[in-house]
Structure formats: structure tokens, C-alpha cells
Amino acid sequence: MGEKHVLSHPVDLSVYECDAETLDSSKPDLVVLPATTEELSEVVKLAHASKIPVVARGAGTGLSGGATCVRGGISLVLTRMNRVLFVSPEESCALVQVGATNVSVSQAASRYNLYFAPDPSSQTASTVGGNVAENAGGPHTLKYGMTTHHVLGLKVVLADGQIVTVGGVSRTSNDLDLAGIIVGSEGTLAIATEAVLKLIPKSDKTETLLAYFPSVGQAGQAVSDIVAHGVIPAAMEMIDNLTLNAVEDNSSLGLDRNAAALLIVELDGQASAIAAERKLVESCLVNNGILSSIWARDGEERATIWKARKTAFGALGRIAPHGYVLDGVIPRSKLAEAIDGIEEIGRRNKVTVANVYHAGDGNLHPCMLYHRDDEQEVVRVMRAGKEILLLCVKLGGTLSGEHGIGIEKMEEMPMVFSEDDLELMGKVKQCFDPDLVLNPGKMFPHLKGCGESGRTLLRHKIFSHC
Ligand SMILES: Cc1cc2nc3c(=O)[nH]c(=O)nc-3n(C[C@H](O)[C@H](O)[C@H](O)COP(=O)(O)OP(=O)(O)OC[C@H]3O[C@@H](n4cnc5c(N)ncnc54)[C@H](O)[C@@H]3O)c2cc1C
Incomplete structure (x- = not known):
């Protein structure tokens, strides 16, 4: 060679x-x-x-x-x-x-x-x-x-x-x-x-919405309601306040820094079907206390909305030099419970946790932010990671939605198998x-x-x- x-x-x-x-x-x-x-x-x-x-x-x-x-x-x-x-x-x-x-x-x-x-x-x-x-x-x-x-x-x-x-x-x-x-x-x-x-x-047509919520729990409930009403969006993605602010610091997209959660909903398919789905999505958001929302008017605005999500992990580098991203899955209906549990685990272990979610399919990416040179912090991060995975399993979920088992979750396999x-x-x-x-x-x-x-x-x- x-x-x-x-x-x-x-x-x-x-x-x-x-x-x-x-x-x-x-x-x-x-x-x-x-x-x-x-x-x-x-x-x-x-x-x-x-x-x-x-x-x-x-x-x-x-x-x-x-x-x-x-x-x-x-x-x-x-x-x-x-x-x-x-x-x-x-x-x-x-x-x-x-x-x-x-x-x-x-x-x-x-x-x-x-x-x-x-x-x-x-x-x-x-x-x-x-x-x-x-x-x-x-x-x-x-x-x-x-x-x-x-x-x-x-x-x-x-x-x-x-x-x-x-x-x-x-x-x-x-x-x-x-x-x-x-x-x-x-x-x-x-x-x-x-x-x-x-x-x-x-797709013939794509419609992308960005919505702000006063709490992550309300955003999570809106996600559950949308699916329960029979709408399967092309994507439903969420980031929390810490992540939102890191993205805004990084890219100045004009995001609402005070919102507790930012939700992206994307619909695609035929124009007539999308029109009906838009109404259902909007009513689910309103019923769950939405703060404000905006539908992208063109491709440029759609790209800006997606930038808020797709640059999220990189932007978290502004808060700490290292991040440990988890990949637990929970039933969509348990989103609010999982979010409260993750917050409690972070607090108890003194670990900063930023949250990015593939909310539509219950795939959570809590990202623990830390400094690798701080041995005690590393121990707390690893411990909190194990506790979060256990929480997901207890809520009826599983260890990995997409990142695989690798070395990271090998020891936890007997929890689900x-x-x-x-x-x-x-x-x-x-x-x-x-x-x-x-x-x-x-x-x-x-x-x-x-x-x-x-x-x-x-x-x-x-x-x-x-
Ligand atoms: C910022 C960021 C965002 C991410 N977002 C997502 C996301 O949205 N969804 C998602 O699923 N993942 C995501 N990931 C995780 C990662 O990108 C995926 O797991 C990706 O599929 C890994 O591809 P890679 O080429 O980097 O593989 P590597 O990291 O190089 O390898 C991953 C695994 O695949 C094996 N492998 C690699 N190539 C082959 C091959 N040719 N044949 C057999 N085995 C092989 C390796 O042995 C290893 O076990 C993200 C990662 C980062 C850093």
C-alpha cells in the first residue's frame, strides 16, 4: 500500500x-x-x-x-x-x-x-x-x-x-x-x-416550524399530542435553554434566549395533506402553552431553523471543552418524566447537562459538559451517565437509539437483554x-x-x- x-x-x-x-x-x-x-x-x-x-x-x-x-x-x-x-x-x-x-x-x-x-x-x-x-x-x-x-x-x-x-x-x-x-x-x-x-x-413540498415553549415538559407534551393526532412529521427536534443560548452565542440566529425549549417540526409530502397537518400541529402547540412560533417562508429560513439544531453539539464547546453525549431512548409519552429525572441526576452529581432530543422518536441526547483534566468531574460525569441510562431503561426505554453500544454501554447490555x-x-x-x-x-x-x-x-x- x-x-x-x-x-x-x-x-x-x-x-x-x-x-x-x-x-x-x-x-x-x-x-x-x-x-x-x-x-x-x-x-x-x-x-x-x-x-x-x-x-x-x-x-x-x-x-x-x-x-x-x-x-x-x-x-x-x-x-x-x-x-x-x-x-x-x-x-x-x-x-x-x-x-x-x-x-x-x-x-x-x-x-x-x-x-x-x-x-x-x-x-x-x-x-x-x-x-x-x-x-x-x-x-x-x-x-x-x-x-x-x-x-x-x-x-x-x-x-x-x-x-x-x-x-x-x-x-x-x-x-x-x-x-x-x-x-x-x-x-x-x-x-x-x-x-x-x-x-x-x-418531497413535493416541505414546511418547517420553529416554536418556543415556557417549559421542556410542555414542549414534550406537544410532541406526544402531535403524533397522537395521527400526524407523523418528517422530523420533530428539540433543544433546551442551555443549548439554545450556546447556539445563539455561536451563530446569532435571533433565537428567543428566554424560552425553556425550542421545538422544530418539519412536515413534508403533498401540499393538500400538509395544509391539514399544519392546522393540527398548530392546535397541539397552542394547547400546550406555546410562547411563539414561526413557519419558514423559504429555503433560506428553513436552513436557518435547522442550523439551530444541527450546530447544537458544536456550540456546546463554548461552555466546556469536553462533552459526553448519551443516546438513551424512552417511550415518547414519558418525555417530561425523563427530562425531570435527567435534571435531578445532573444536579445530584454536580454535572452540567445540556439536552438535545430527537423528540419525535423519544431519542434523548443529554450532553454532559466537563473538563477532562478534572478527574473528580470525569468520575461524576461517568456516574451520571450510567444513572441516566438506567433511568431510560426504567421508563420502558433502551440504551441506544443510534450511536451504538461500543465500549460505552457494553456493561449495561444485561439491563435490557x-x-x-x-x-x-x-x-x-x-x-x-x-x-x-x-x-x-x-x-x-x-x-x-x-x-x-x-x-x-x-x-x-x-x-x-x-
Ligand atoms: C456532532 C455529531 C453529531 C452526530 N449526530 C448523529 C445523528 O444525528 N445520528 C446518528 O446516528 N449519529 C450521530 N452521530 C454519531 C456518528 O456520527 C455516527 O455514529 C456515524 O454513523 C459514525 O460514522 P463514522 O464514519 O464517523 O464511523 P466511525 O466513528 O469511524 O466508526 C463507527 C463504528 O462503525 C464501525 N465501522 C466504520 N466503518 C465500518 C465499515 N466500513 N465496516 C464495518 N464497520 C465499520 C467502527 O468499527 C465503529 O464501531 C453524531 C456524532 C457527532 C460527533
Whole structure:
């Protein structure tokens, strides 16, 4: 591959020591950047022969430590394989190399009036491979589904280096859905190198509303009411007062700094249907004590509204240098209860928590703001994180809506999955990767074993697992 694409200098390795979950870090022994599926396959064959861990990596924007090499080994970076190879308007699909960014797929499809629906807020940086591995969502997941609903087929490299293709353009119902098993498996079953992605037509019309509320609870109730009235908006996103003010400090969008919550509702579809939905949405907002609202009049105003949401995490960097973003899910009807509980956990642990929510599908992103050099604060942040996840589970929710399990939530898996569930998942893993070379030490608590951990992560030290 040439020296340029095989990195071993400690300074180079440190660039790859973690993803966007910066609480945990562990350097790889080697970073390799292949340009083709065949090159990647050769690397995996060599690693397999020597039982060296291989961890696939896209843009490293993951938020659960998925791309961190907890047991060292090879960080296999796919960003050189970044081409959208082909867009087919006839089949409404695209063939892409997985190192392509999410947004580049929609950009390539745009001239056919098509787009790739999953739209994580990280879409200008995160790769299709990372989206596939984490089963990424985004604001528009509420109506259009997760990445898994838009992957038709994959070319993958298996743990022993074999190249196989699963799924494809044509719909079949008589085989095991192997692409379905690999999507969301966080690089633990196979490494994807190409993907056939479903594209959908752009809507006739889109209407976007920005609304302010006097309390987060009232905004949450409005979200529940909108869905209960039979309206499924394309997106319903919310940020709290702390986040709103950070965004305003950052971008001067003219937001109402006094509002407790900012809610974005986007409707799309045919003009006649949208007109009826607008009335229902407005009545739900009024019934829940809305302070004020504005419908975007054109594309420019729509972009400004979305800027308030899509720049939220970056803007929080103004408050503290580090942020730990959680990803718990709760039933939508429990939004107000969850929000009160998160506030109480933050207060008790003396941790500043800013809240960003995919409110429509009950996916919460409390972001704990901290200074990494303050050890006591780090301990409190990790403890509060565990308590918030437990709260989500107690409210009938689950650990992750879109960021995956990675290292971050591995220990919590038994809170939501029974022994039998975990054993079955372990059997699937063993079937794909009997020597545990692909992204070991992630997702499957049963397959870990403290003695095997190799390198000690900060969370292991703090919670004394080993
Ligand atoms: C500011 C910000 C906003 C975000 N917003 C969202 C959001 O709205 N929705 C959302 O879902 N996520 C969001 N994320 C999280 C993150 O962007 C997603 O998880 C994304 O899918 C990761 O893509 P990546 O290319 O960065 O993958 P990486 O972080 O490099 O890797 C993620 C995981 O995928 C595996 N992997 C990577 N490539 C492959 C491959 N080719 N084959 C097999 N496994 C592979 C890795 O081993 C790792 O386990 C956000 C992150 C940030 C920093």
C-alpha cells in the first residue's frame, strides 16, 4: 500500500486513539488505509493469521467508542475508499464505496431529484460505512426510518479476509437477510467496503416550524399530542435553554434566549395533506402553552431553523471543552418524566447537562459538559451517565437509539437483554468471527472477560471492573 498509507509513528497513532467519545482512548499498534476491497482483504487475512485485532474506522465521529482499538491491533481506516460509484434513477439506488460521506450520496443523487434519507447531524463528516455499522439515524428517522431501512446490499470482507456480497438491488424474500444482520453490528461481524443504498424522491413540498415553549415538559407534551393526532412529521427536534443560548452565542440566529425549549417540526409530502397537518400541529402547540412560533417562508429560513439544531453539539464547546453525549431512548409519552429525572441526576452529581432530543422518536441526547483534566468531574460525569441510562431503561426505554453500544454501554447490555438474548448474540458473533479478531471488546459483554481486556480504559479504572 505504500509507506504513506501504513502509519506507526506514535504521533500518527494518537490521532486514531479514540472517536468522538473521548472519555476512553487506546492507541492502535498500526493504522492502515487501504484503497480497494482487495487490499483491505489482504490486510485482514494477515491479521487473521496472527490473531491481531482489526478495527474498521470511518470518520471517527462515533459516540460510543466503536472505532477505539481497546485491545490495540490495526485501525483499518476506510476514508480513501470514498467514491459514489454509480447512481441509478431507474432503480432509485446508488452504489457507493463506504468511505464516502453520508452527504455526498444525496449530493450525487440530487440531479435525479432523489436523496439518501438517513441524515445524522454528522452527515458532512460521517461515512456510509460508519452509518451502516452503527445503524445511524437522524432528524428524519421519525418518518423515514434508520439506515437499515435504506441498505439494499453490501460488499463485505469477513474475518478471514474472504470477500462476499450480501443482498442487492433486487428484492428477494427467500434468503437469510445477511445485510440486515451486518447493519448495526458495529464492525464486529464483517467490514463493509461497498453499499447499495436505496434513494427516495424529494418531497413535493416541505414546511418547517420553529416554536418556543415556557417549559421542556410542555414542549414534550406537544410532541406526544402531535403524533397522537395521527400526524407523523418528517422530523420533530428539540433543544433546551442551555443549548439554545450556546447556539445563539455561536451563530446569532435571533433565537428567543428566554424560552425553556425550542421545538422544530418539519412536515413534508403533498401540499393538500400538509395544509391539514399544519392546522393540527398548530392546535397541539397552542394547547400546550406555546410562547411563539414561526413557519419558514423559504429555503433560506428553513436552513436557518435547522442550523439551530444541527450546530447544537458544536456550540456546546463554548461552555466546556469536553462533552459526553448519551443516546438513551424512552417511550415518547414519558418525555417530561425523563427530562425531570435527567435534571435531578445532573444536579445530584454536580454535572452540567445540556439536552438535545430527537423528540419525535423519544431519542434523548443529554450532553454532559466537563473538563477532562478534572478527574473528580470525569468520575461524576461517568456516574451520571450510567444513572441516566438506567433511568431510560426504567421508563420502558433502551440504551441506544443510534450511536451504538461500543465500549460505552457494553456493561449495561444485561439491563435490557436476558442471558439467553446475549448468548444468542454471542453465537452469531462466534459464527462470523470465531477468533474474535473483528473489533474485539465491543458490544458483547459475555465475550469480553476482564483478563482479555488487554489495555485498561479510564472507565475500567473508575468502576473497577477488572
Ligand atoms: C456532532 C455529531 C453529531 C452526530 N449526530 C448523529 C445523528 O444525528 N445520528 C446518528 O446516528 N449519529 C450521530 N452521530 C454519531 C456518528 O456520527 C455516527 O455514529 C456515524 O454513523 C459514525 O460514522 P463514522 O464514519 O464517523 O464511523 P466511525 O466513528 O469511524 O466508526 C463507527 C463504528 O462503525 C464501525 N465501522 C466504520 N466503518 C465500518 C465499515 N466500513 N465496516 C464495518 N464497520 C465499520 C467502527 O468499527 C465503529 O464501531 C453524531 C456524532 C457527532 C460527533
